[in-house]
């Protein structure tokens with residue numbers, strides 16, 4: 001704390017990202033990065049864009065990238081908004097669409113950036129408890145609210161709602177913006193983009209960080225009808241006119257156009273996830289049904305904190321949340337088959353040792 005701070009800074013509870021240590025021989029399964037990406041075409045486009053043209057500002061509207069995204073969904077570029085990672089798109093969304101007198105609703109176990117944005121922008125919020133199976137029940141959202149945001153699949157559970165459930169949620173709240181954060185949708189859930197045409201209150205947010213292997217390039221986007229886009233653009237142009245640099249615009253476009261690479265590698269990750277889930281099950285883990293590029297797993301007899309620490313001692317990072325109801329779970333990103341094998345071998349060794357008393 002310092003007397004030089006603006007008063008709001010004292011009230012902030014910033015998001016804590018998963019660690020990115022520099023360590024030899026590390027198996028990094030803690031931040032849901034893509035084990036293979038990005039597409040070689042994206043890398044080639046980024047290399048080509050690393051030229052003297054960098055002395056010039058990029059296209060402030062990233063029109064080529066927005067057009068490519070819009071075309072794949074049969075939409076117009078005016079219905080696509082892009083930003084520096086979906087975290088920035090979400091931040092602008094919180095400010096532009098989610099601040100009302102009535103509280104914003106989101107699940108009690110969900111992406112922990114949401115309450116951080118609420119504190120930053122002074123947004124009233126209410127967290128709705130997941131059910132006993134750690135699933136979202138959309139009926140629980142039928143209460144006074146200013147807006148709703150949910151990840152689908154949810155993070156860190158990995159559980160997805162069906163498109164019929166999302167449509168019911170959006171239709172239940174015609175007077176409120178409903179935001180669906182689809183960071184993990186490409187690993188087995190159904191996207192709500194097809195609902196945008198009929199629902200002026202729906203905003204769908206996606207990212208290139210997970211399924212396109214470009215977490216380091218920072219590209220996210222939102223899809224919705226024009227009045228919602230206009231609100232986002234007003235906030236964006238009051239904040240940073242050039243959120244996507246030249247490398248991101250060119251690399252993002254090439255990544256988006258490389259549909260074959262994208263589909264093939266999503267499928268590989270899904271298959272590894274299914275194999276890993278079965279193996280973890282045989283080691284005594286309870287695993288939630290995942291539609292994401294991670295699994296959320298709790299062991300029958302060993303605590304989440306103990307397992308996370310023992311894995312870390314073996315240079316394997318997974319994410320553990322010290323939070324009621326989920327503190328026995330580990331969130332394990334799907335790595336390559338070789339990385340998952342190292343994880344399983346380490347768990348087998350840890351589980352045959354005597355438990356350490358914490």
Ligand SMILES: *Cc1c(COP(=O)(O)O)cnc(C)c1O
Nearest residue numbers: 085086087111151183207209220
């Ligand atoms: C990873 C993640 C994001 C943010 O991704 P960016 O890298 O900022 O695009 C947003 N929402 C959820 C639920 C995520 O897990």
